[in-house]
Amino acid sequence: MQFIKEHYRAVAALAFVLLAWLSFFSVRETEFALITQFGRPVRTITDAGLHAKWPFQSVTSFDRRLRVYDPRPSEFLTRDKKNLVIESYVAWRIRDPKHFVETVGDPISAEMRLHDVVWSGLSAVLGTHDMDSIVAANVDGTQSEAFLDQLTASTGSAALAQYGIEIVDVRIKRLNLPEQNKQSVYARMRAERERIARQYRAEGEEQALRIRADADRQKEEILAAAYKDAEKTRGEGDAAATRIYSEAYSRNPKFYKLVRSLESYKKILDDKTTAILSSDSELLKVLMKGEGAQ
Numbered sequence: 001m002q003f004i005k006e007h008y009r010a011v012a013a014l015a016f017v018l019l020a021w022l023s024f025f026s027v028r029e030t031e032f033a034l035i036t037q038f039g040r041p042v043r044t045i046t047d048a049g050l051h052a053k054w055p056f057q058s059v060t061s062f063d064r065r066l067r068v069y070d071p072r073p074s075e076f077l078t079r080d081k082k083n084l085v086i087e088s089y090v091a092w093r094i095r096d097p098k099h100f101v102e103t104v105g106d107p108i109s110a111e112m113r114l115h116d117v118v119w120s121g122l123s124a125v126l127g128t129h130d131m132d133s134i135v136a137a138n139v140d141g142t143q144s145e146a147f148l149d150q151l152t153a154s155t156g157s158a159a160l161a162q163y164g165i166e167i168v169d170v171r172i173k174r175l176n177l178p179e180q181n182k183q184s185v186y187a188r189m190r191a192e193r194e195r196i197a198r199q200y201r202a203e204g205e206e207q208a209l210r211i212r213a214d215a216d217r218q219k220e221e222i223l224a225a226a227y228k229d230a231e232k233t234r235g236e237g238d239a240a241a242t243r244i245y246s247e248a249y250s251r252n253p254k255f256y257k258l259v260r261s262l263e264s265y266k267k268i269l270d271d272k273t274t275a276i277l278s279s280d281s282e283l284l285k286v287l288m289k290g291e292g293a294q
Helices: 002-023 097-103 107-126 131-135 142-163 179-251 253-268 282-293
Strands: 024-027 031-037 040-045 049-052 058-063 067-069 074-077 083-094 165-176
Touching: 024 031, 031 097, 040 097, 058 097, 067 107, 074 107, 083 107, 097 142, 107 142, 107 165, 142 165, 179 253
Parallel strands: none
Antiparallel strands: 024 049, 031 040, 031 058, 067 083, 074 083, 083 165
């Protein structure tokens, strides 16, 4: 009798432990917990800690952290009918576990759906941009950031509404050209760069000519001003010399005449000069008689 009672107690304790194990569960900080009843979602747990449920209910945990999905490279058509091969990546996470389970089920299926959403978003956004505006972004990255933000917004709203998935960011890892188009595109790019280089050289030559012309004009102005100043100074000097000569002549006309005669000798006579003068020449009188000849 005692053995049967102990057996019942053990069975009751085991049943209690089993009931507690089936009724309580814990949720980590990095997870969502979805409670299902006979396969139908009934409640979502987002708070970490210990929680309770009915023993006949099941718990499915989902990682709430960011995941990165790398779609395979795909070819797209731009607005100006140019083909681009784009390799992108998607940062995403589960936002609505209940909707996620009802529409997708698991992360592998979610990435398959994400591929379709991102492909559609890229196709729609690239169809509104020319290839040049996509490839040649601004130096500060403003144009490329706006393009990618537009892509993230368009794909994120669709993924959240359809699958309970939040697309945090969509970025392009690599832009490439289809093999059959590369050579023709490179040729056009080289021709465009050569045209820009010719334009820059022409503008540089124009500026050089303008600078040289301005320098020549400034040179002529400076020389003209210098010549004007020199002539003015020379005129003032000649006037001063004339005044001094006049004053000297008025003080001693004979001495002045003698000095002028000597200056004339200095200009016309040297060791190789032969002078033939008449007997009444003023020059001969000075040479022969000195100052008294005046």
